Amino acid sequence: MSRSGTFSNLHNWLISEDFSSANQARCHKAYLAWLSLVANPLAFAGFAVVALLIVIAVFAPLIASHDPYAQDLMMALQAPSAAHWFGTDEFGRDVFARLIYGARTTLYITILVTVIVAPIGFVIGATAGYLGGWVDVVLMRITDIFLSFPSLVLALAFSAALGPGIENAVIAIALTVWPPIARLARAETLTFRHADFVIAAELQGAGTGRILLRHIVPLCAPSIVVRLTLNMSSIILTAAGLGFLGLGAQPPMAEWGAMAASGRQYLLDAWWLTTVPGIAILTVSLAFNLLGDGLRDIMDPRNG
Amino acid sequence: MSISQTTETHAPPSKLLTGGKKLATSFVVILTTLLGLLVITFVVGRMVPADPVIAVIGDQADQATYDRVYKEMGLDRPLYVQFGNYLSDVVQLDFGQSIVTKKPVAEDLARVFPATMELATLATLIGACFGIPLGVIAAVHKGTWIDHTARVVGLLGYSTPIFWLGTIVILVFYAHFGLIPPGGRIYVYDEGLVQARTNSIIIDSILAGQWQVFWSAIHHLITPAIILGYAAMAYLSRMSRSFMLEQLRQEYILTARAKGLGQRPIVWRHAFRNIRVQLLTVVALAYCGLLDGTVLIETVFAWPGLGQYLTSALFVSDMNAVLGSVLLIGIISIAINLLSDIVYRFIDPRTR
Numbered sequence: 001m002s003r004s005g006t007f008s009n010l011h012n013w014l015i016s017e018d019f020s021s022a023n024q025a026r027c028h029k030a031y032l033a034w035l036s037l038v039a040n041p042l043a044f045a046g047f048a049v050v051a052l053l054i055v056i057a058v059f060a061p062l063i064a065s066h067d068p069y070a071q072d073l074m075m076a077l078q079a080p081s082a083a084h085w086f087g088t089d090e091f092g093r094d095v096f097a098r099l100i101y102g103a104r105t106t107l108y109i110t111i112l113v114t115v116i117v118a119p120i121g122f123v124i125g126a127t128a129g130y131l132g133g134w135v136d137v138v139l140m141r142i143t144d145i146f147l148s149f150p151s152l153v154l155a156l157a158f159s160a161a162l163g164p165g166i167e168n169a170v171i172a173i174a175l176t177v178w179p180p181i182a183r184l185a186r187a188e189t190l191t192f193r194h195a196d197f198v199i200a201a202e203l204q205g206a207g208t209g210r211i212l213l214r215h216i217v218p219l220c221a222p223s224i225v226v227r228l229t230l231n232m233s234s235i236i237l238t239a240a241g242l243g244f245l246g247l248g249a250q251p252p253m254a255e256w257g258a259m260a261a262s263g264r265q266y267l268l269d270a271w272w273l274t275t276v277p278g279i280a281i282l283t284v285s286l287a288f289n290l291l292g293d294g295l296r297d298i299m300d301p302r303n304g
Numbered sequence: 305m306s307i308s309q310t311t312e313t314h315a316p317p318s319k320l321l322t323g324g325k326k327l328a329t330s331f332v333v334i335l336t337t338l339l340g341l342l343v344i345t346f347v348v349g350r351m352v353p354a355d356p357v358i359a360v361i362g363d364q365a366d367q368a369t370y371d372r373v374y375k376e377m378g379l380d381r382p383l384y385v386q387f388g389n390y391l392s393d394v395v396q397l398d399f400g401q402s403i404v405t406k407k408p409v410a411e412d413l414a415r416v417f418p419a420t421m422e423l424a425t426l427a428t429l430i431g432a433c434f435g436i437p438l439g440v441i442a443a444v445h446k447g448t449w450i451d452h453t454a455r456v457v458g459l460l461g462y463s464t465p466i467f468w469l470g471t472i473v474i475l476v477f478y479a480h481f482g483l484i485p486p487g488g489r490i491y492v493y494d495e496g497l498v499q500a501r502t503n504s505i506i507i508d509s510i511l512a513g514q515w516q517v518f519w520s521a522i523h524h525l526i527t528p529a530i531i532l533g534y535a536a537m538a539y540l541s542r543m544s545r546s547f548m549l550e551q552l553r554q555e556y557i558l559t560a561r562a563k564g565l566g567q568r569p570i571v572w573r574h575a576f577r578n579i580r581v582q583l584l585t586v587v588a589l590a591y592c593g594l595l596d597g598t599v600l601i602e603t604v605f606a607w608p609g610l611g612q613y614l615t616s617a618l619f620v621s622d623m624n625a626v627l628g629s630v631l632l633i634g635i636i637s638i639a640i641n642l643l644s645d646i647v648y649r650f651i652d653p654r655t656r
Contacts, residue, residue: 042456141333145340148641149634150596153614157344157630160618161351237465241600244467245615260468264604267471268479278468286463293459 036298043294049287057103066094068101068254077270087272090262095276101254102277106284109170109239109248110232116174118228121181126212126220128182129189140186143179151176151234152241159247166255169248173238177231184227188220222299230292233285240281256281334642341634345627346390350383352623399628404620409628412613417632418504419489420602420609424594426529431536431594432587438537439544443552444571454541461538466597470531470604477527484527487606490520528605532597536590543586544579551575581652588644592637 013024014031038044056063066084072092080087086095128139146154158172192198192215201211242248243257251258256277263273349356357374365373374380378389393399399409442454477484485491490505494517498508506525509518551557552575560570599611606612610629617625 042452141336142340144333145337145344148337148341148637149344149630150592150637152596152599153630153633154344156599156614156618157348157626160621160623160626161348233463237463240465241467244465244600245603245618247618257465257467260465260471264471267475271475274468274471274475278465278472281465281468282460282463285465286459289459289463293455 033298037294040294040297042290043297046287046290046292046294049283050291053103053107053284053287056100057107060100060104064094064097064100066097068093068097069252070094077266077273079270080272086276087270089259089270089273090266095259095272098254098259099256099276099280102256102259102280103284105166105249105253105255106236106239106281109166109173110235112170113174113177113235114228114232116170117178117181117231118224120174121178122185122217122220122224124178125182125185125187126189126216129186130193130208130212130216132193136186139182143182146176146179147183149176152238155238155242156245156247159242164247164250166249166253169239169242172242173235176238177235180231181224181227184224185220188223189216192216192219223296226292226296226299229288229295233288233292236281236285236288330642330645334638337638338635341631341638342391342394343387345631345634346387348630349390349623349627352621356623394631399631400624402617402625403622404617404625409624412625413610413628413632415503416608416610416613418502418507419607420595420598420611422504422506422525423529423532423598423602423607423609424591426525427532427594427597428536428587428591430530430533431540431590434533435537435540436544436583439541440548440571440576442541443545443548444567446549451545454545458538458541458545461534462542464535466531466535467600467604469534470528470601473527473531474604485524487524487604489524489608490517491524494520524605524607528601528607532594532601535597536594539590539593540583540586544583547579547582548575551578581648584647584651585644588640591640595633595636 014028016024017028019025019028037047070093072088075084075088075092076090078084078088078092084094084096086099089095089098124139124143128136154176155169155172158175159168162168162171189212198211198215201215206214239248239255240257240260243255244261246258246261249255249258251262259277260274260281263270263275263277266273357370357377357379360377361369361373378386381389397410399413401407402409402412405412438454438457442451445451474484474486478486498505498512498514498517501508501511505521506518509515509521548571552571554575557570557575560574565574595610598607598609599614601607602609602611603615610632614626614629617623617629
């Protein structure tokens with residue numbers, strides 16, 4: 001009883017618009033966003049899967065019952081059973097363990113690409129939008145050149161040049177992901193460029209860097225976060241595609257795309273080798289899409 | 305009077321001028337994009353760890369031969385000269401020779417590209433025929449179960465790894481039901497029956513009146529095209545839904561409803577007419593996006609097109625073939641976007 005009392009007190013404190021501190025106002029905003037996320041079942045499902053992915057990746061050694069790299073040729077291509085939930089692959093490795101460790105690879109690629117791309121895309125886009133003139137023209141021209149390539153083809157070309165490997169795959173994917181972010185950041189910046197508060201800051205003598213960081217970033221952040229979330233889905237698919245073609249993570253690393261690719265040779269005898277990692281890719285990528293869609297409805301009602 | 309006269313005499317030329325200026329601007333834009341494309345392929349070509357000289361002469365050649373070929377390939381010249389040489393080669397459609405096929409890359413591309421075009425075109429058609437109506441219907445029934453279903457179908461198309469879907473389809477429909485061929489472009493026993501004129505088997509077989517070969521080709525084409533088309537459908541339905549919602553909010557829709565017009569004419573004759581032009585651009589974008597998908601799906605279905613050519617070249621570091629294919633795909637994307645831009649200007653009176 002006292003527990004639920006604490007909860008309802010917390011709820012009241014969070015929901016009240018009679019703020020007693022800036023902190024409370026911030027918590028209030030986050031709480032409202034959380035409530036509307038929970039109210040949207042599809043978005044919440046996406047959120048739950050993403051959270052699960054993170055938990056699995058973090059606690060992979062505890063969850064996996066087998067060593068993902070331990071080979072046992074006597075046990076090769078075993079069908080799913082109680083000992084091996086998703087069967088074993090051509091080297092007798094446990095597919096379930098590899099799936100769990102594959103979550104790490106997926107998350108690693110996704111986060112790394114996002115962390116690289118977000119600041120680059122933002123700086124290029126916001127600078128172009130804020131400064132305008134020839135800077136805008138040059139930067140947007142470069143952006144358009146990168147946009148004119150289909151992204152997987154561009155990533156293929158770069159990873160061919162850099163050589164196969166997971167770090168190079170990250171660089172190759174990052175090179176194809178930043179242009180839409182830059183475009184979005186530019187468009188958002190343009191809408192605030194001539195707002196009174198920006199001009200006021202300029203009159204107070206704030207430098208370009210300060211205005212971009214302190215005034216433009218916070219306003220662009222919501223739509224860029226939404227875009228990045230939706231992007232994560234295409235990052236996962238591109239990474240899986242590169243892995244499938246043998247250009248991403250190299251064996252024996254557990255990566256879902258590469259797992260699906262190596263399973264193709266045993267397609268008729270061992271359906272689980274291809275099916276299981278494919279479903280994992282589909283689920284995670286769908287989850288990021290659902291979450292991104294939901295976040296957009298919450299943060300950016302204009303596009304609803 | 306005089307004012308109206310001056311405006312009348314001045315207005316048309318200034319309008320023409322802005323039209324010509326716009327055209328000139330977009331021409332410059334295209335040129336710089338093309339140049340940028342070439343810079344990227346050039347830089348990628350220089351980044352390759354494999355020694356281009358050894359790729360030509362093999363690692364058994366002596367130092368003298370190596371030095372001679374090194375000079376012949378212009379590798380001793382400064383980078384900008386090398387880039388100039390590269391430009392003039394490309395303008396003359398000389399992409400170098402492929403290590404694997406021992407033929408000029410340009411010749412190879414002319415052979416494999418029609419196969420990719422067959423696939424991408426049919427896939428775009430499938431995507432447009434199903435995706436656009438789905439998006440329109442979802443917008444009209446916004447918030448209902450129809451809308452949610454369309455949304456999930458679309459998101460699934462966005463999220464499915466296309467190479468995996470292709471593999472599963474082969475597993476189910478070829479291995480278990482025997483309904484589709486496992487891959488390739490035509491049945492083995494149909495090969496060589498038709499003279500290759502356009503390198504598109506569909507067109508060649510129609511020209512030759514070989515209907516057996518035609519159906520053989522269609523039978524092979526349809527499965528990968530449907531899978532690619534599903535991805536395109538997902539994109540097109542989402543876009544047409546949001547375009548439609550934008551239109552249905554407008555006041556002219558309210559006017560149409562107020563004067564008692566039925567739902568069907570409002571949706572299709574009023575709102576849809578206004579999004580046709582936007583849709584055209586999106587369909588062009590979808591087509592470019594499909595060039596991505598073909599790379600993967602061609603590998604799965606052993607479809608002898610540009611994507612398979614590109615990926616098999618990747619594995620043996622056949623860089624001339626890789627860069628030639630990448631460049632071709634980039635140029636096609638630009639061309640398609642340019643084309644949609646031009647058509648846009650022609651059919652939309654608002655842009656004139």
